[in-house]
Amino acid sequence: xxxxxxxxxxxxxxxxxxxxxxxxxxxxxxxxxxxxxxxxxxxxxxxxxxxxxxxxxxxxxxxxxxxxxxxxxxxxxxxxxxxxxxxxxxxxxxxxxxxxxxxxxxxxxxxxxxxxxxxxxxxxxxxxxxxxxxxxxxxxxxxxxxxxxxxxxxxxxxxxxxxxxxxxxxxxxxxxxxxxxxxxxxxxxxxxxxxxxxxxxxxxxxxxxxxxxxxxxxxxxxxxxxxxxxxxxxxxxxxxxxxxxxxxxxxxxxxxxxxxxxxxxxxxxxxxxxxxxxxxxxxxxxxxxxxxxxxxxxxxxxxxxxxxxxxxxxxxxxxxxxxxxxxxxxxxxxxxxxxxxxxxxxxxxxxxxxxxxxxxxxxxxxxxxxxxxxxxxxxxxxxxxxxxxxxxxxxxxxxxxxxxxxxxxxxxxxxxxxxxxxxxxxxxxxxxxxxxxxxxxxxxxxxxxxxxxxxxxxxxxxxxxxxxxxxxxxxxxxxxxxxxxxxxxxxxxxxxxxxxxxxxxxxxxxxxxxxxxxxxxxxxxxxxxxxxxxxxxxxxxxxxxxxxxxxxxxxxxxxxxxxxxxxxxxxxxxxxxxxxxxxxxxxxxxxxxxxxxxxxxxxxxxxxxxxxxxxxxxxxxxxxxxxxxxxxxxxxxxxxxxxxxxxxxxxxxxxxxxxxxxxxxxxxxxxxxxxxxxxxxxxxxxxxxxxxxxxxxxxxxxxxxxxxxxxx
Amino acid sequence: xxxxxxxxxxxxxxxxxxxxxxxxxxxxxxxxxxxxxxxxxxxxxxxxxxxxxxxxxxxxxxxxxxxxxxxxxxxxxxxxxxxxxxxxxxxxxxxxxxxxxxxxxxxxxxxxxxxxxxxxxxxxxxxxxxxxxxxxxxxxxxxxxxxxxxxxxxxxxxxxxxxxxxxxxxxxxxxxxxxxxxxxxxxxxxxxxxxxxxxxxxxxxxxxxxxxxxxxxxxxxxxxxxxxxxxxxxxxxxxxxxxxxxxx
Numbered sequence: 001x002x003x004x005x006x007x008x009x010x011x012x013x014x015x016x017x018x019x020x021x022x023x024x025x026x027x028x029x030x031x032x033x034x035x036x037x038x039x040x041x042x043x044x045x046x047x048x049x050x051x052x053x054x055x056x057x058x059x060x061x062x063x064x065x066x067x068x069x070x071x072x073x074x075x076x077x078x079x080x081x082x083x084x085x086x087x088x089x090x091x092x093x094x095x096x097x098x099x100x101x102x103x104x105x106x107x108x109x110x111x112x113x114x115x116x117x118x119x120x121x122x123x124x125x126x127x128x129x130x131x132x133x134x135x136x137x138x139x140x141x142x143x144x145x146x147x148x149x150x151x152x153x154x155x156x157x158x159x160x161x162x163x164x165x166x167x168x169x170x171x172x173x174x175x176x177x178x179x180x181x182x183x184x185x186x187x188x189x190x191x192x193x194x195x196x197x198x199x200x201x202x203x204x205x206x207x208x209x210x211x212x213x214x215x216x217x218x219x220x221x222x223x224x225x226x227x228x229x230x231x232x233x234x235x236x237x238x239x240x241x242x243x244x245x246x247x248x249x250x251x252x253x254x255x256x257x258x259x260x261x262x263x264x265x266x267x268x269x270x271x272x273x274x275x276x277x278x279x280x281x282x283x284x285x286x287x288x289x290x291x292x293x294x295x296x297x298x299x300x301x302x303x304x305x306x307x308x309x310x311x312x313x314x315x316x317x318x319x320x321x322x323x324x325x326x327x328x329x330x331x332x333x334x335x336x337x338x339x340x341x342x343x344x345x346x347x348x349x350x351x352x353x354x355x356x357x358x359x360x361x362x363x364x365x366x367x368x369x370x371x372x373x374x375x376x377x378x379x380x381x382x383x384x385x386x387x388x389x390x391x392x393x394x395x396x397x398x399x400x401x402x403x404x405x406x407x408x409x410x411x412x413x414x415x416x417x418x419x420x421x422x423x424x425x426x427x428x429x430x431x432x433x434x435x436x437x438x439x440x441x442x443x444x445x446x447x448x449x450x451x452x453x454x455x456x457x458x459x460x461x462x463x464x465x466x467x468x469x470x471x472x473x474x475x476x477x478x479x480x481x482x483x484x485x486x487x488x489x490x491x492x493x494x495x496x497x498x499x500x501x502x503x504x505x506x507x508x509x510x511x512x513x514x515x516x517x518x519x520x521x522x523x524x525x526x527x528x529x530x531x532x533x534x535x536x537x538x539x540x541x542x543x544x545x546x547x548x549x550x551x552x553x554x555x556x557x558x559x560x561x562x563x564x565x566x567x568x569x570x571x572x573x574x575x576x577x578x579x580x581x582x583x584x585x586x587x588x589x590x591x592x593x594x595x596x597x598x599x600x601x602x603x604x605x606x607x608x609x610x611x612x613x614x615x616x617x618x619x620x621x622x623x624x625x626x627x628x629x630x631x632x633x634x635x636x637x638x639x640x641x642x643x644x645x646x647x648x649x650x651x652x653x654x655x656x657x658x659x660x661x662x663x664x665x666x667x668x669x670x671x672x673x674x675x676x677x678x679x680x681x682x683x684x685x686x687x688x689x690x691x692x693x694x695x696x697x698x699x700x701x702x703x704x705x706x707x708x709x710x711x712x
Numbered sequence: 713x714x715x716x717x718x719x720x721x722x723x724x725x726x727x728x729x730x731x732x733x734x735x736x737x738x739x740x741x742x743x744x745x746x747x748x749x750x751x752x753x754x755x756x757x758x759x760x761x762x763x764x765x766x767x768x769x770x771x772x773x774x775x776x777x778x779x780x781x782x783x784x785x786x787x788x789x790x791x792x793x794x795x796x797x798x799x800x801x802x803x804x805x806x807x808x809x810x811x812x813x814x815x816x817x818x819x820x821x822x823x824x825x826x827x828x829x830x831x832x833x834x835x836x837x838x839x840x841x842x843x844x845x846x847x848x849x850x851x852x853x854x855x856x857x858x859x860x861x862x863x864x865x866x867x868x869x870x871x872x873x874x875x876x877x878x879x880x881x882x883x884x885x886x887x888x889x890x891x892x893x894x895x896x897x898x899x900x901x902x903x904x905x906x907x908x909x910x911x912x913x914x915x916x917x918x919x920x921x922x923x924x925x926x927x928x929x930x931x932x933x934x935x936x937x938x939x940x941x942x943x944x945x946x947x948x949x950x951x952x953x954x955x956x957x958x959x960x
Contacts, residue, residue, distance in 0.1 A: 005821060005823075008817070008820045008821050009821065012806075012809075012817055012821075015808075015809070015813075016806060016808045016809070019808040020808065265804050265807070266802055266803050266804035267803065267804045267805065267806055269770065269800065269802065269803045270798075270803040270804065270805070270865075271821075272770050273768045273769075273770060273793060273796065273798035273803075274793060274818065274821045274822050275790055275793045275794040275821060275822045275823045275869075276821050277789070277790055
């Protein structure tokens, strides 16, 4: 590589960027002005909101058969003076005032809705409360997320963890979507808790207890980690996502235009005919992206530090930030290859896209996908000494957290650095190769696929579809409470995303449904072979996972938590079989061995195709430690589809594999602790099953076998 | 193998998702001599641009070979590009650079020694009459001005071989004529010029030798006089149709 050429090209890029005044203003100067203004406005609004809620007198109503008893309790407590909070803030010297005003309400529900009151309390006597008990028990067992989606007002029930029979109950009804109603609920709940405590103490004293009940036992807590380590752990969780956010958004300012824009303007072809090599062009452009990304990163970090200094952003008072020179150098060395990797990813988007607009389209899903590994540091129980060390970005995320708490696992840090550096280099090579793809260089030519659409265009756009589908799954899982439950998530993923998008693709690109979904009959001998593959393949999969676990162990707690989430208790077995086996067996096969395989089968040769479809299938199973085992299953299912030319055997194998896993989860057989000979025997059966399928194979039609055209 | 451009069995096969395997260029052979304008004459989609893109190393050949000044296009693409100036109607300039900066950039990136860059740039600015707007940004120039800057940047490093791929497409008559005159002048300086066009009159006027290319094959390659003699036809248009129909 010629350093002079790289320097000339880099200066050329920099000159053009600096002449783009609008970009400079929007990217560099506008954030400097707007971010403090936004933060200041947000802080002012928050202060005003807090003060308003603090000074507000909350209107409420009391209804129910025990209303008078409750009123008496409230009155006694009010006269006794402000309650002593259970956990009083030592920095807050103000005594809370009684800012409640009871108003009569014949229809409290209506009064609440019409904002006449902030909340109401339904006071029930013991018998009425007992009658409610079974319903409460049912409510408690509901899946997470259910309560917040209820249309009726959420209830703040003042009750002990196990309410003794006959005890009266005060139920606070409020509107969770109203700030003042929520705040009133909280204050009344604390007030009533204080009242109950006061009454209890009085009763204990009256029954002859000689001690102050509050002095039964003094409790103190001391962290053996230093304050700096605790602070480091907190910062470490969010450092990587923040930095990656800045690098990606900063780098994108120049990256999206740097090749895609040149293609659009027609100057790329001019550049490619100069004496500069592809590698030199890529290196210079990457350097330009990296420089801008780091420049914006430093500006934003500096900006934040200024805000912290001027207390526009307030850090927790008990934080002590201590970063030793060793930690600082290590962090820089860890984040440098990440920056190179991300700028290479951005460059690749730009190289792949035909226009600036198309590059913008790809940026959002890539941004979301990049943020997934970045939050690995917040996963419970994840240590760098695990499979995470092999996952770019995720490894740095975990490593940064460990470094900030003073843990330096040098071997794994070295591995992390090596993996990330290698990934960055691989990505750069991929960008260089992309600059040699004829279709991507010569965009000015008329393109039959672009003009006519249909299957040819589908094969070109299929990966973008799956990137969007992946982003959709992620966004929905994070933001929609309806898809955070077991059933909701599976129904959304399988029916809406996998099946829905597959059918949408078939419709949009006018695909032949039989070809696109590989709906073809197979040799009858395939079926018994698939039945052999179900248990043997599952056991081989466990063996693969154990082998990986020897080198990069996954914490037991993570596996247990995952097992509880994937096989939740309290769901009938037939529903489990439907949700776990039948639904994925059909919908995921349609999406992955159907449309995805069809879209890619002419672009890649069989081995690469099998690996690609398998890995994409694995990536859709989001949890990092599941990627290897699910990618293995994906590879097996893809190989089966290619050998049989049909989706049906894969459906049976997929459903059977999942059902088998569910059966084993409830049985006494500990498949993950078997002797190695079991896995070897399973591998032999598995190989025999595949051999049988190979002998009677009816290959997937139209597979690519010819030589690829070269590049330079 | 002493000619500046030697092409032997050059083949390019594309894989197109909609059409399958497409043989854009099929085992073509030709040479270009020093100081001549060699024309590739063919209809749209005949394989002209693919051939020139292979020679300029933008595309890799599927089979065959080609050498420019003895440098193989596959084994030594950097050297090939260093001795080559490529001009195409579809290529563009950088809008945010000035005319002077554009010529300077292309002179430097094509490895013209640093000490020669200022002199060469001044010479080209004067030669092409762009002194008055040398400091203006390219996006503010007219089409004719941009065309001059484009040619100046093509020859900024004084390459011995020049490729013009349908250079007059989109130009008005006056600008097209001016471009043709510049190409003649460059021939006069001893440059080897490959010129592709689908405009018969242009090929007749400019080219010393013409290769008729159709469906990726060269059907005939000779001087205009010899082509007339061998077909018994006068007009190049008739000669072209004669060979194309003969192949069909």
